Amino acid sequence: MKFRLLPFLSTLIISLFILACSDSKKEYATMLIYGGPIYTVDSSASKVEAVAIRNNKILFAGNLEEARTYENDKTQNLDLKGKTMTPGLIEGHGHFMGLGYNELNLDLMNTTSYQAIIDAVAERVKNLEPGEWIVGRGWHQSKWDSMPAETVHGFQTHHLLSEVSPENPVYLKHASGHAGFANAKAMEIAGLQKIALDGVKNYEVEGGEVLVDASGKPTGVFNERAQTLITKHIPEKTSESDIKAFELAVEACHRNGITSFHDAGIPKETIALYEKMKSEGKMRTRIYAMLTGWDKELLNNWYQKGIMVDDDHLFTIRSVKLNCDGALGSRGAWLLEPYSDRPDHFGHETLPMKFVKETALNGLKNGFQVCAHAIGDRANREILDRYEMAFNEYPDMANNHRFRIEHAQHLHPEDIPRFAELNVIPAMQAVHMSSDRPWAIDRLGEKRIKEGAYMWQDLLQSGVPIVNGTDVPVEPVNPIASFYASVSRKTLKGIPEGGYEPEQKMTRAQALKSYTLDAAYGAFEDDIKGSITPGKLADFTIFDQDLMTVDEKRILDTSVVMTIFNGNIVYSQQ
């Protein structure tokens, strides 16, 4: 009897214990968010009242009353006060360190006075140690409202600049790239005091000129080759500047509501940097990285090692980037028919197509996704062909390949349905259409533009998802500009009326999906992010107005006011 009771009792005790635990384990929310439209991008409920999260995961999405049942006295309440929330946005194709270095260098593109440049430098000086360089670009005196009092040969002089930055050398490149502007500290480092002492007027450097004032002292402006007198002293990228650029890129992402980033082609040095950043807790955006296809040794090492899917969802490598043609502007995009504005020219294949097939086979065998850059219709076709051959060769390994074509800008009409047939994902940066469409028609002519350029709606209708993005630093990382381009097919100045090839516009729901769930799909991450669904990561973007309903004309005025990453508020507009 005694012996039979024991198992019964122990079962009872275990059962009671489990019951007790499950009750005390009622999952309470660490944060409750409500008070504004919340778009889930989840097919079952596209708009909800409230979201409850627990630490870095979504616990509940639905009505506020039910959400309240997850509340306890420790729950943080976040009232949106009418603001709009979406899943955290995913930059589907950009260059993270390019973004960081862009941030590191002063951007003077939008300055409209010499004083504005001085102010920007003065601001930057505050955060630097003496001796650290300030490098900027983009100023243009013709954009200034007025010229400063002191000019030489139509250019400003360095004195005001030198005053605000006495200890930090400064070099600011002209928007044209053909001149630069230095302060006294930079000229001192370059040993140009000597020129001043010599009092040489119009000091000539082979292929360039150092502008000097009436007394023979350099004014700070260096033309053409003379720029090297200064630029050779600017330190190359260092591990310190890499770290700084990385941190600035993270901040830029947060400011723009970007919580995940597909980094399109990184070398081994950058992998090492990201690993270091992650280990130091600085990886505060999720990076999905493609290995650069230019380094075959790197690829072979990774094929042997296998994919690296991060359990913390911060830094994942399972993809290879290939660059298969050039850009349209420089007529490098590889076309089936010659350029309309250069009839003897078809553009360039920048990588042997044999290598695309080889990489596709290696990708399938070793579990790596392949992401091939293709702008022109020929490049797109050749890549689809190579992908198809590889799928046919290894059909068993090709059932969830998620291979991508980056840009997929200009397609032959016969190739458009092949994306869906082959399950190849087009990763298309909508803002490129806004920037390029006005002149792209010169390169391609009307027929090719109408039948095959930026074919978003045709591709979506055929059943493939589109991964959106900006290709930063080619374009600013601003997702709102790309969203506007997606739904309006206008330039960012709002032309033409009705948009270019309006039948190819995305709907707002499609555009939001291309920046969230579809982008997540393009990285095998649709199970953990891209929609506001219980169990997924708590990454959200909050906007000051409802970009799903606001008048089209006002979309570009939308600001990101808050970014929540991994359950934490990482950015909040002042």
Ligand SMILES: [Zn+2]
């Ligand atoms: Zn790119």
